[in-house]
Amino acid sequence: EGVAEPDEDDDAGENSSNPADRDSGDAADQDSGDSVDMTSDRSLDDDASPDGPVLGTEDEGPPEEDGVADMLAVQTKFDELNDRHLRLAAEFNNFRRRTEQQRLELWSRAQADLVEKFLDVLDDLHRVADLxxxxxxxxxxxxxxxxxxxxxxxxxxxxxMEMIDPVGDAFDPERMEAMMRVPTENEEEDDVVAQVFQKGYTLKGILVRPARVSVHKHG
Known part of the structure; x- marks a missing residue:
């Protein structure tokens, strides 16, 4: 009897006002979040724009400059190889001339040594002629x-040098030259040297002059 009962109108007013306030607050928060998301999306779109710089790439320079650099490198390498080729060609020509000169000198020295060995014989011939x-x-x-x-x-x-004096030997066309054939009744003398007109010579296995001979011919 002494307790006052709550006013139903006040409770109803509080209950009716709170949900509306909450709904309006939630809507405002959602609009704010959407605004942030849209701003982020626009920022990402701007970063991905083809006109903007691509992340993770480096400036490699124009292709024309790279091509010129490659051509200069190839030209430099070509010049080096060409210079080396010219040097090798010149060295080879010098080597060939030196080798030819040395060969001629050795040949001349060998001829001089050979002539020197015959000088004593020539002196003896002069003595015979002056008798x-x-x-x-x-x-x-x-x-x-x-x-x-x-x-x-x-x-x-x-x-x-060795002398070829083949009298009585079998005819050898590699070392002899048949000047004539001599008939014979003896079959064993067939193709045997009958006479030597001019002796032959070999020098260290090389035929200098064949022996000129006559050869027996049976029948």
Missing amino acids: DLSNATVEGIMEGIDLVEKKFVRVVADTG
């Missing part, structure tokens, strides 16, 4: 000539 025939005999002259011949043969042998 006083009034005081010389035929036997003495022939003996002197025989000595000169033996000395000459010895000098020739020292150079590596």
Whole structure:
């Protein structure tokens, strides 16, 4: 009896006003969130714009400049190789000239050494030619000539030259030249050297001159 009952109108007013306020607040918060999301989307769109810079890339320069640099590098390499080629060609030509000059010098030296060995024989021939025939005999002259011949043969042998004197040997077309054929009744003498007209010579296995001979021919 002494307790006052709550006013139903006041409670109804509070209950009726609170949901509306909450709804309007929620709507405002949602609008604010949508606004933030739209702003973020526009920022992302601006970053992805083709006119803007691409993230994670570097400025590589115009393609024309890269092509010019490559051409200059190739030209430099070509110049280096060409210079090396010219140097090698010049060195090879110098080497060839030196080799040819050395070969000629060696050949001339060998000829000089060979001629030197025959000088003593030439001196002996001069002595024979200068003999006083009034005081010389035929036997003495022939003996002197025989000595000169033996000395000459010895000098020739020292150079590596060998004489081909094939009397009685089988005919060898590699070392002999048949000047004529001599008929024979003996079958065993067929193709055997009958006579040597001119002796042949070889120098260290190389044929210098073939022996000129006559050959027996059976039948």
